[in-house]
Amino acid sequence: MAKAEHNNVTLGMVRDSLIRQEDTIVYSLIERARFPLNPPTYDPSYASIPGFGGSLLEFFVKQTEAVQAKAGRYDNPEEHPFFPDNLPPSLVPHYKYPEVLHPAAMSININKLIWDMYFNKLLPSFVSPGDDGNYALTAARDLECLQAISRRIHYGKLVAEVKFRDERKDYEPAIRAQIYSDKFVDVYKR
Amino acid sequence: MAKAEHNNVTLGMVRDSLIRQEDTIVYSLIERARFPLNPPTYDPSYASIPGFGGSLLEFFVKQTEAVQAKAGRYDNPEEHPFFPDNLPPSLVPHYKYPEVLHPAAMSININKLIWDMYFNKLLPSFVSPGDDGNYALTAARDLECLQAISRRIHYGKLVAEVKFRDERKDYEPAIRAQIYSDKFVDVYKR
Numbered sequence: 001m002a003k004a005e006h007n008n009v010t011l012g013m014v015r016d017s018l019i020r021q022e023d024t025i026v027y028s029l030i031e032r033a034r035f036p037l038n039p040p041t042y043d044p045s046y047a048s049i050p051g052f053g054g055s056l057l058e059f060f061v062k063q064t065e066a067v068q069a070k071a072g073r074y075d076n077p078e079e080h081p082f083f084p085d086n087l088p089p090s091l092v093p094h095y096k097y098p099e100v101l102h103p104a105a106m107s108i109n110i111n112k113l114i115w116d117m118y119f120n121k122l123l124p125s126f127v128s129p130g131d132d133g134n135y136a137l138t139a140a141r142d143l144e145c146l147q148a149i150s151r152r153i154h155y156g157k158l159v160a161e162v163k164f165r166d167e168r169k170d171y172e173p174a175i176r177a178q179i180y181s182d183k184f185v186d187v188y189k190r
Numbered sequence: 191m192a193k194a195e196h197n198n199v200t201l202g203m204v205r206d207s208l209i210r211q212e213d214t215i216v217y218s219l220i221e222r223a224r225f226p227l228n229p230p231t232y233d234p235s236y237a238s239i240p241g242f243g244g245s246l247l248e249f250f251v252k253q254t255e256a257v258q259a260k261a262g263r264y265d266n267p268e269e270h271p272f273f274p275d276n277l278p279p280s281l282v283p284h285y286k287y288p289e290v291l292h293p294a295a296m297s298i299n300i301n302k303l304i305w306d307m308y309f310n311k312l313l314p315s316f317v318s319p320g321d322d323g324n325y326a327l328t329a330a331r332d333l334e335c336l337q338a339i340s341r342r343i344h345y346g347k348l349v350a351e352v353k354f355r356d357e358r359k360d361y362e363p364a365i366r367a368q369i370y371s372d373k374f375v376d377v378y379k380r
Contacts, residue, residue: 034210068250079327
């Protein structure tokens with residue numbers, strides 16, 4: 001396959017990043033599995049935080065994302081918040097990340113689906129039952145898992161874009177005609 | 191060696207925890223090494239955050255520790271903040287962690303030394319030079335490293351306590367006389 005370069009992003013770089021990101025997911029799952037399920041982390045009636053109706057987990061994720069937004073995390077188009085509404089603006093100078101994606105792609109955020117999959121299916125499958133009281137640490141580990149999985153899944157947008165640009169003449173007519181050929185679908189399966 | 195139990199903490203459990211904690215340190219260093227040094231993270235003149243004179247890193251660590259304190263992280267005697275002054279109180283119900291340590295041990299926090307060691311010696315030894323703009327992610331990874339190293343080092347207090355209780359008759363006279371025998375020193379070397 002020909003080496004494609006788009007604003008310095010090549011398929012080889014994309015592939016290396018995907019492999020590294022999978023390591024990150026594995027590490028984050030191992031770190032979460034050091035703690036038992038710790039159900040009070042997810043129980044709104046446990047936390048009873050003044051002025052906040054949700055669980056400790058939701059409180060932790062919203063507050064942590066606010067800190068990270070102020071520090072500029074979501075200026076990077078590869079990062080997607082789980083609670084994008086009412087995030088504070090970045091307080092640091094804007095860094096000019098390479099513009100790889102089509103502007104429409106920037107608005108895609110499927111973190112709601114990822115959140116539901118993680119808490120309803122993935123988490124119960126790999127942690128042991130039990131409660132050791134480390135709810136703040138548990139929430140921090142959950143957020144690490146969520147962020148690693150989210151980055152990897154949304155990175156698919158970049159994979160698709162780089163593959164599209166490599167064979168624009170094949171994909172473009174199909175996209176314009178909204179024909180989902182096997183080849184086009186394959187871009188999203190990568 | 192006889193199995194010691196002190197509020198359910200045995201030497202075997204301590205040893206298992208130490209091994210697990212070392213894995214966590216290795217993972218966190220690998221994750222930090224995915225980013226280059228990213229010097230603006232540490233440069234107070236870069237951040238210029240309104241009402242905050244320090245670097246992005248300091249801003250990030252202080253704000254994140256505040257969120258984690260509200261979520262109850264520092265109720266666990268194994269957790270030590272890097273900026274303990276003016277931390278907000280926990281907003282969640284207090285969890286009764288096992289009381290293993292002597293009250294005097296609870297006040298020991300050598301995170302200032304760990305911070306200096308990490309940024310002056312360890313970090314420059316394993317990251318590549320360069321700047322990819324991911325300063326918020328870099329700060330998040332630094333904090334993960336710091337917290338993992340801090341937990342492991344301060345866990346030495348628990349190791350010493352459990353070993354002491356196992357052979358109290360040997361250690362106690364020396365401690366009272368403030369004699370630092372080879373055996374006593376060995377407790378701190380573990």
